[in-house]
Amino acid sequence: ETTIHYRTINVTAADAAGTITICRPKALNAINTLAMEEIVHAAHALDKRPDVKAIVITGDGTKAFAAGADIMEMAGQTYDEAYHKRFMEGWTGLAAVRKPIIAAVNGYALGGGCEVAMMADIIIASENAMFGQPEVNLGVIPGMGGTQRLIRAIGKSKAMDVILCGVRLTAAEAHTAGLVSRVVSLNQLMPEARSMARNIASLSSIAIAKAKDCINRAYEIPLSEGLRYEQREFWSAFALEDQYEGMQAFLEKRQASFKDK
Numbered sequence: 001e002t003t004i005h006y007r008t009i010n011v012t013a014a015d016a017a018g019t020i021t022i023c024r025p026k027a028l029n030a031i032n033t034l035a036m037e038e039i040v041h042a043a044h045a046l047d048k049r050p051d052v053k054a055i056v057i058t059g060d061g062t063k064a065f066a067a068g069a070d071i072m073e074m075a076g077q078t079y080d081e082a083y084h085k086r087f088m089e090g091w092t093g094l095a096a097v098r099k100p101i102i103a104a105v106n107g108y109a110l111g112g113g114c115e116v117a118m119m120a121d122i123i124i125a126s127e128n129a130m131f132g133q134p135e136v137n138l139g140v141i142p143g144m145g146g147t148q149r150l151i152r153a154i155g156k157s158k159a160m161d162v163i164l165c166g167v168r169l170t171a172a173e174a175h176t177a178g179l180v181s182r183v184v185s186l187n188q189l190m191p192e193a194r195s196m197a198r199n200i201a202s203l204s205s206i207a208i209a210k211a212k213d214c215i216n217r218a219y220e221i222p223l224s225e226g227l228r229y230e231q232r233e234f235w236s237a238f239a240l241e242d243q244y245e246g247m248q249a250f251l252e253k254r255q256a257s258f259k260d261k
């Protein structure tokens with residue numbers, strides 16, 4: 001296991017999972033510009049490491065994943081400053097990560113916290129998790145993807161209720177609504193995330209990356225183009241040694257041993 005120290009996050013890599021822990025306990029892990037830069041940097045560094053097969057993002061402690069963007073940092077900000085420094089635009093960098101990103105939501109995921117969770121490919125939550133987009137209470141709107149990703153995850157009416165009316169979703173409600181894929185107890189959250197990562201690690205990382213890429217394309221392009229995109233990615237999988245090995249292993253009734261090529 002190796003540990004690298006950033007200022008607002010901790011990063012560890014063990015057992016095929018690279019874990020980014022948002023660590024600003026005095027502010028309930030609120031995300032400032034530095035935290036964004038460090039998370040994106042760490043995700044890219046983990047994406048390059050051959051021993052890491054999936055990236056987990058979680059929050060330090062038992063109360064919050066992240067209670068939003070940092071209100072201290074934003075309170076005195078002018079339009080001029082937000083525009084010129086392209087406030088929070090750096091998140092677009094996460095889209096280039098090939099490996100699956102799992103958000104392990106361990107408490108409050110409000111505002112920017114909920115938005116960071118939605119940037120992940122899969123959200124799993126502990127029973128005490130709480131999702132919300134309270135930005136309108138502060139005279140602003142979600143600014144890290146909330147108005148775009150929440151509607152795709154839970155539909156228009158529920159997304160409006162969360163964003164316009166401040167409705168918060170418990171872990172169970174977020175699960176029913178389709179925002180979250182698995183709910184576990186708080187002490188099972190990281191074991192569950194690591195077991196998900198281990199499972200992914202036993203598969204062909206190229207097939208996994210292709211599947212993630214195709215699913216995320218569905219957000220970007222119309223169905224007919226998405227189907228063409230998937231078809232080509234599927235055909236190209238037959239150029240992989242891992243396709244031959246995977247199907248051979250099935251026929252020989254043994255475990256496949258993928259080589260990521």
Ligand code: HXC
Pocket residue numbers: 026027028030067068069070071072087088108110111112113134135138141142143144
């Ligand atoms: C900065 C924050 C913070 C935040 C909490 N804190 N959330 N600091 N930014 N988003 C700080 C508090 O000021 C406090 O510091 C400490 O963390 C503990 O918080 P409390 O409020 O005392 O805890 P509690 O009473 O348990 O309430 C928890 C809470 C509440 C319900 C999560 O903290 C809360 O409502 N936070 C704000 C949630 C929010 O509005 N998020 C959206 C932000 S806007 P002190 O020093 O007093 O101990 C946003 C925009 C996204 O995210 C788009 C950006 C591009």
